[in-house]
Amino acid sequence: MLKGLGGLGDMAGMMKKAQKMQSDMAELQEKLSEMTVMGESGAGLVKATATAKGQLVGLDIDPSIFHPDEKEVVEDLILAAIKDAQAKASQRAETEMQKLTEGLGLPADFKLPF
Template identity: 35%
Template sequence: MASPERSPSRVKPDMNKMLKQAQKMQADMARVQEELKDEMVEASAGGGAVLVAMSGDFRVLSVKIDPAAAEDVEMLQDLTAAAVNEAIRAAQQLADRKMSAITGAFGGMPGLM
């Protein structure tokens, strides 16, 4: 029978290993944040009347508007807001997907999750 000091629930985590894993994760997250600056998502509203391109770090890169949409200013404002909001959602999903590939390993660090 195993002694209480050696039972799996009492194993102390290797702090040096955990620190190295955390440092690697921090470096990987910084790398992904840099990569996101070069990623692009697009979103549209009004059947393509407004098209917004946004970087993975939430910078609006371009807004394209169908000239026919300019006839109704209120509708154009609504479509622009909708396209920007959709682009933000898409950029957030992209960032979440890339970061979860890194932080998903965090759950494997004993004693932290």
């Protein structure tokens, strides 16, 4: 393509790949905002829904757990469900990022910033 210009041909190819990756990253960020995961605790009595970016978007609590003398238990279940949803969101984002970068020849454990 750019014969006689040394490594400039490779540089142009690298720039195209970088621009494509930037575009793909922007698209992935949008998709992660729309993907949801559900975390739960207490055998499903408390369920938290989050986007794959970790933003909490829903909370479902079975009314059977509301007893005034068990307030702390309910709070713990809510926190556990939220943490579970956030952990699943993080894993989902990592999986999607690996799909995006697998063709770039980057090491498997290479982390790109979000």
